Amino acid sequence: MDTRQLLAKLADVLALPPDQVSPGTHLNGDNWDSVAVLATIAMADESLGVSVSGNRLTRCTSVQQILDLMEEAVAQKQ
């Protein structure tokens, strides 16, 4: 799954229009709550077959940081 597809799925998780989600998108209390973190864990499990640390996800402040965590999880799996 490439970055563009992951961004589309993250837009769904964050309940934002796809064209408003890029690696630089800032995460805040409005779009990055505990339910969004759960949805991201579910998306990583479903789409990539990996487990992403909930504690580290919770601390993310940008979409890029989420993508980095997913990339790291995929690398660890391989």
Place this chain on the structure above:
Amino acid sequence: MGGVRAALRATASFLPEGRLTNDDLASQFPDWSAAKILAKTGIATRPIAAPSECASDLGVEAGRRLLAGGACPPEEIDFLLFCTQSPDHFLPATACLIQDRLGLPTRCGAIDINQGCSGFVYGLGLAKSLVEAETARNVLLITAETYSKFIHPRDKSARTIFGDGAAATLVSAVGGGAERLGPFVFGSDGRGAPNLIVPAGGMRQRPTPENGLALERESGNWRSDQNLYMNGPEIFNFTIAAVPQLVAKVLEAWGRPAEDVDYFVFHQANRFMLEHLRTKLKIPTAKFCIDMEQTGNTVSATIPIALERALASGRLRSGYRVMLVGFGVGYSWAGCMATL
């Protein structure tokens, strides 16, 4: 094993009268709306025990309902298992208080088991062992929980998820023949203990003014170390790793494919988690129980409450082969097959 088989004979639940609705939550936490809470959790309202109402009180009411239904005369109950993590006292065992209040005979064994979301399946496993070892013929398993008493009023995450409730379940000897309750698969991983815990109040950290002081923590939730803490994302990670393996092991022990299971009743943790597990396990919607809108997560009582409701609604019928799966605090997990 001799000729005796154990079977799950009847279940009856009891919910306290108090309710915490989404409107109540939305009025206390103005950044949430009632509709948003329902959409995100699948929970509309949660039964909440009154300040003077303990797990024993809920358990006794559930037990009275079960016995009033005629499943077994009280004098023929010869073992009581009471599962809770919010007992009335450190000692005596709450099960002894319940034995007296339900009018069970003094020859009845009575013990507490401390387990959470997996507690019902653990209790069934113990009940089966007592029956099939011919130590007891009728085991009353009561699971009752009042987590609301542990939760800080300003912890919106935990208050949104948990409800209080109880269920009484009868496991009895039914003669020989095919296995009616089992096989069972159990598991534990105490490395997850810090992710769902009430840290202070027991012997490791006695209650003090300091550990009773509430502070603002993650996501704007307030709590002290005497309150319940749940790391939702890490619990979710544990669940999506552990539960599919557990289901596979139960099927392997049972020796039949998933298609032969008539109905799946998992611990009703939250709708989002259950939907993810159902999809991951490729279980058809019609065979998978999600029923927590009126109760929330009542911990060890969710599975029997859901079973009773499914039987009452006709989604479950006598003779159905049901897989029961509990998982959570500990970490602890257990799964089994039951023929109703």
